[in-house]
Amino acid sequence: MAELSCERVDELAAAYSLGALDRGETRAVVDHLRDCRSAHAEAHRLRSTVDALAGSAPPVTPRPELRERLMASVARTPQDAAGRPSPEPMRARPFDWLRPRAVQVFGVAAMAAVVLLAVVALQLQGRVGERDATLRAIASVLSSGGSLTRVDSAAGRGYLVRNGATTTLVASGVQPPAAGKIYEMWLIDASGVPTSAGVFTPRAGDLVVADVSGNLSRARTFAVTVERGRVERPTSEPIIVVPLSAPQ
Amino acid sequence: MPTTEPNVSTLSDGAAESTAESTAEFDRRLVSRIQMGDGDALGELYDRYAALALGVALRVVHDPDVAEDIVHDAFLAVWRKIGGFDATRGSVRSWLLAIVRNRGIDRLRAQRPTIEVGEADEQALLRTDADPTLAAAIEQMSSAQLRAALDVLPDEQRQAIELAYFQGHTYRQIAEITGVPQGTANGRLRLALQKLRSLLIAADPWLASRDEAGRATDG
Numbered sequence: 088m089a090e091l092s093c094e095r096v097d098e099l100a101a102a103y104s105l106g107a108l109d110r111g112e113t114r115a116v117v118d119h120l121r122d123c124r125s126a127h128a129e130a131h132r133l134r135s136t137v138d139a140l141a142g143s144a145p146p147v148t149p150r151p152e153l154r155e156r157l158m159a160s161v162a163r164t165p166q167d168a169a170g171r172p173s174p175e176p177m178r179a180r181p182f183d184w185l186r187p188r189a190v191q192v193f194g195v196a197a198m199a200a201v202v203l204l205a206v207v208a209l210q211l212q213g214r215v216g217e218r219d220a221t222l223r224a225i226a227s228v229l230s231s232g233g234s235l236t237r238v239d240s241a242a243g244r245g246y247l248v249r250n251g252a253t254t255t256l257v258a259s260g261v262q263p264p265a266a267g268k269i270y271e272m273w274l275i276d277a278s279g280v281p282t283s284a285g286v287f288t289p290r291a292g293d294l295v296v297a298d299v300s301g302n303l304s305r306a307r308t309f310a311v312t313v314e315r316g317r318v319e320r321p322t323s324e325p326i327i328v329v330p331l332s333a334p335q
Numbered sequence: 336m337p338t339t340e341p342n343v344s345t346l347s348d349g350a351a352e353s354t355a356e357s358t359a360e361f362d363r364r365l366v367s368r369i370q371m372g373d374g375d376a377l378g379e380l381y382d383r384y385a386a387l388a389l390g391v392a393l394r395v396v397h398d399p400d401v402a403e404d405i406v407h408d409a410f411l412a413v414w415r416k417i418g419g420f421d422a423t424r425g426s427v428r429s430w431l432l433a434i435v436r437n438r439g440i441d442r443l444r445a446q447r448p449t450i451e452v453g454e455a456d457e458q459a460l461l462r463t464d465a466d467p468t469l470a471a472a473i474e475q476m477s478s479a480q481l482r483a484a485l486d487v488l489p490d491e492q493r494q495a496i497e498l499a500y501f502q503g504h505t506y507r508q509i510a511e512i513t514g515v516p517q518g519t520a521n522g523r524l525r526l527a528l529q530k531l532r533s534l535l536i537a538a539d540p541w542l543a544s545r546d547e548a549g550r551a552t553d554g
Contacts (some may be wrong), residue, residue, distance in 0.1 A: 101525035102506045106440065107499035109507070129529075135470040136532040140500045141432035142473055143481035144394040146386035153403050154381060160411050161374045167415050278423070279468035279545065282357060312541075319357055320475055324544035 091115050093125050100130035104137045236309075242326035243295065247309060254299040256309075261289050264313050271314045272299055273321060274306035281310070286317050306331050359426065359471060366427050369417045377414050384428055385410075388435045390478070395439030395501055405442070409435040425467070428474055440503035469532070472539050484534045492527035499524055 091099070096119045102108050103116045120127055233250035238258055245258030256272065264270055272284040287297040299309070311327035362383075368376035388409060392402035412434055413420075413427070420430060473481070485493060491513070498504045498512060510520035536542045 098521065098525070101528045102499070102521055104528065105496070105499040105524060106437065107504065107506045107509070107524060109505050132469075132532065133528045135467070135473070136528050136535065137500070138429045138432070138470055139473045139476070139481045139484065139531060139535055140496065141391050141429070141436055142387070142476060143478055143485055144387075144390040145478050147389045147393055148386050149389050149403060149406065153385070153407060154378070157381060157407050157410050158374065158378055160407065161377055161414050164411060164415060166372060167418055280359065280471055281468075281541075282360070320472065321541040323540050325541075
């Protein structure tokens with residue numbers, strides 16, 4: 088079959104995603120997507136949508152004998168040679184909103200200023216316990232070459248304090264959530280998939296000092312949402328979004 | 336928001352313990368174990384997704400015995416070919432269900448001798464998910480929610496999707512079956528998927544806010 092134009096590939100994207108092309112057209116589309124530098128965003132987006140069609144079929148519990156038959160087959164069937172296929176030039180375009188924007192990571196001089204401001208602020212508020220916790224967190228960052236990433240949103244202002252494997256959210260001005268709700272933190276990877284990183288519930292006027300659990304090295308964004316309880320996926324628009332720098 | 340569970344009656348004790356960690360993370364660990372030759376891990380994968388797989392197979396072939404054969408063969412294909420599965424391209428769940436659907440379509444097409452039967456597993460393995468957040472959200476939705484989204488589509492678009500996805504017809508065949516030009520049939524498929532995508536995103540506040548931000552960035 089003759090090579091397809093980008094325009095024709097986009098026209099056929101839906102049919103391709105549904106497997107509704109004949110073999111020649113399918114191969115032509117696959118070859119084009121593999122070799123073309125254009126994003127063909129629609130072609131990639133629609134393929135995820137097709138998953139919804141499989142999911143729309145009501146589940147049906149199989150008979151127990153099917154599992155027995157399968158496990159017997161597995162026991163006598165060797166796996167194909169391990170190893171991934173050769174690198175596929177077809178690009179998976181990262182979820183657009185995760186492109187790193189300006190990431191403010193402070194150097195040593197700026198960190199010193201942060202420490203001073205934090206101490207002054209907390210002294211003025213007379214909250215010795217929190218001051219000590221904040222000082223310990225920031226001091227350990229300064230002594231071990233960690234980093235601070237600024238958090239600056241209408242919902243709260245402060246820093247993500249990273250020190251080796253631990254990360255702490257230190258923020259002020261975070262209002263208590265509505266009754267029955269909590270704040271949940273998220274780490275979002277380059278593909279846009281969020282993973283829960285912990286929850287916190289500040290009281291009025293409290294300084295938030297919350298441990299951020301999870302692997303920041305794979306995360307590209309830190310976010311906070313309001314939830315009715317700890318959930319596996321965010322259910323609402325985030326109130327805090329912080330781009331994270333890619334690993335060095 | 337409570338997470339959408341797979342068919343609980345098919346979950347093993349090991350799979351039931353996974354509720355404390357994310358579904359995606361649990362599946363990734365299962366894939367790693369299967370890649371290392373752990374047959375029990377394949378059994379756990381079966382326990383998680385056999386009911387979904389059989390539902391898809393029955394939706395395509397409508398014959399319980401054939402459907403069970405398809406499910407058996409699909410899981411066995413996962414076992415054999417797991418070494419070539421790349422978790423960065425998509426979830427093992429969507430890969431498995433794609434194999435089930437394609438094998439079902441292969442059975443239907445085998446009864447149509449004029450149509451070339453495609454290489455189902457190869458195409459499924461080549462999938463690239465550039466929208467993994469949507470994919471993850473779809474996996475959390477119930478089959479009833481997804482059917483409700485399909486029901487919103489105009490009749491001719493829903494029919495075109497049914498003919499393509501669940502009956503394995505090409506858009507050229509759909510044009511013939513429905514008595515419209517090929518361009519119209521293809522256009523209905525395109526509009527249907529675009530509309531379905533919009534409905535699914537709109538139903539999820541998190542996705543809707545990310546989609547809004549993404550479009551603002553595109554400018």
